[in-house]
Amino acid sequence: MVFPLYMFALVYLSNYTIQPLSYSIIQPSECANTRFGCDWTELGVGASDGVGNLRWCCSDDAVALGLCNGGPKQEGRLIVDPDKFQGQHKFLPVPPSGVWSRNVKFGRFDLKEGEGTSGKYVLVVTNCNDLMGRNLTVTGQYTWKSVHGYLPGNLFGEMYFFVGVFVCYLILFAWYGLRMKIHRDAQIPIQKWVLATIGVGLLEVFFKAGDLWVWNEDGERFWFSLYTGVVVGVAKRAISRCLVVMLSLGWGVTCDTLGDKFKRVVVLGLIYAGTSAARDVMTVMAITENEILTQNEETELLDVVTILTFITAFIDVTFYLWIFDSLNATMQYLESMNQSMKLKRYLRLRLILLISVVFALLWSMFGIVDSFNDQRMVNEEENGWMLSAVWEINYLMVLIGLSCLWQPEAGSKEYAYVMELSSNVWRRVGV
Numbered sequence: 001m002v003f004p005l006y007m008f009a010l011v012y013l014s015n016y017t018i019q020p021l022s023y024s025i026i027q028p029s030e031c032a033n034t035r036f037g038c039d040w041t042e043l044g045v046g047a048s049d050g051v052g053n054l055r056w057c058c059s060d061d062a063v064a065l066g067l068c069n070g071g072p073k074q075e076g077r078l079i080v081d082p083d084k085f086q087g088q089h090k091f092l093p094v095p096p097s098g099v100w101s102r103n104v105k106f107g108r109f110d111l112k113e114g115e116g117t118s119g120k121y122v123l124v125v126t127n128c129n130d131l132m133g134r135n136l137t138v139t140g141q142y143t144w145k146s147v148h149g150y151l152p153g154n155l156f157g158e159m160y161f162f163v164g165v166f167v168c169y170l171i172l173f174a175w176y177g178l179r180m181k182i183h184r185d186a187q188i189p190i191q192k193w194v195l196a197t198i199g200v201g202l203l204e205v206f207f208k209a210g211d212l213w214v215w216n217e218d219g220e221r222f223w224f225s226l227y228t229g230v231v232v233g234v235a236k237r238a239i240s241r242c243l244v245v246m247l248s249l250g251w252g253v254t255c256d257t258l259g260d261k262f263k264r265v266v267v268l269g270l271i272y273a274g275t276s277a278a279r280d281v282m283t284v285m286a287i288t289e290n291e292i293l294t295q296n297e298e299t300e301l302l303d304v305v306t307i308l309t310f311i312t313a314f315i316d317v318t319f320y321l322w323i324f325d326s327l328n329a330t331m332q333y334l335e336s337m338n339q340s341m342k343l344k345r346y347l348r349l350r351l352i353l354l355i356s357v358v359f360a361l362l363w364s365m366f367g368i369v370d371s372f373n374d375q376r377m378v379n380e381e382e383n384g385w386m387l388s389a390v391w392e393i394n395y396l397m398v399l400i401g402l403s404c405l406w407q408p409e410a411g412s413k414e415y416a417y418v419m420e421l422s423s424n425v426w427r428r429v430g431v
Helices: 060-064 153-182 189-218 223-248 260-288 295-336 340-372 385-405 412-417 423-428
Strands: 005-012 018-027 088-093 101-103 120-125 137-144
Touching: 120 137, 153 189, 153 385, 189 223, 189 385, 223 260, 223 295, 223 340, 223 385, 260 295, 295 340, 340 385
Parallel strands: none
Antiparallel strands: 005 101, 005 137, 018 088, 018 120
């Protein structure tokens, strides 16, 4: 793969004679995929004596420790071992005094395609002369571009994943909507909620895939698509939680209305949507606006995110307890009334939810164990998107299961609102 780097920098009040302005360093996957990351001294940047003394610049104490030779070619510069260093670098001549500025006109790094050029790259800007130099200010922008476009390599697979999920949602939405149109006379209200949940999920993956596609083509984030995808994703999670609670309460199977419970479900869903949206938007801002926010502002923002995360988790627990408590109560009612057909549907619903919960717990445990491994089982630089993609698949499978259980069909209204008669009743009436 080719990773050309474009860097346009403006330098003020710079430093002593000649300084290396930037280095492009490739980190091999053997160390980049470990918990502690790469040892840069093994990549030819910096030097260590093996007993705890680590130096990045060739200063007087580094020369005294034998970590560099000093002299006019090394003194005041970044320590680089030419036998180990596989990256590229640019130098910028700077006068020792006076107000001075300059543009880096040819800051592009072109890496030829071939073995060893694909991997994680790091841009390092150095200012090493701490004795005779002065503060150095660098402004401008830098852009990474690969053979597939501007999208970071660890997100390229995620773009295709969202495209595939979008196709799945589109097929599911078309199938469910067509069946609702065919059996419009037998529709029940819960089916409209199922269709709305599928539609919101369709919009979410559409905007997320669109954001990554525009980023890959233009090199810049499409902010409308980015934040719309976040907000629509929150709406999907809120509606789906309300949907499962209403199903567990027996809406459309044991009763045709939820009464005051419906208001409580909607209120809890709105509270969840508000806190979750604030958390997700602030998280995105802390990541994407890190060049604008100060360190204190970013810290305060992340503190608020932590508080909102605990609130959202509490609401999630409330939803889950409500779901399983209502599900058990509805199943007990159906069993006592000998409603075997409806009971069978709720047994299948419980099975789907239990499989989803068990899978979520196992995947969470896998993620925790993997994070503590010295060598990661999932290469986050190449396949890190899979860690979050699994949650999307888990959600989609549950939604497909619910759609099949409550699919529009002839007699849905009668099935929902008519009690099933047991065989003993039929014998008593002489049928």
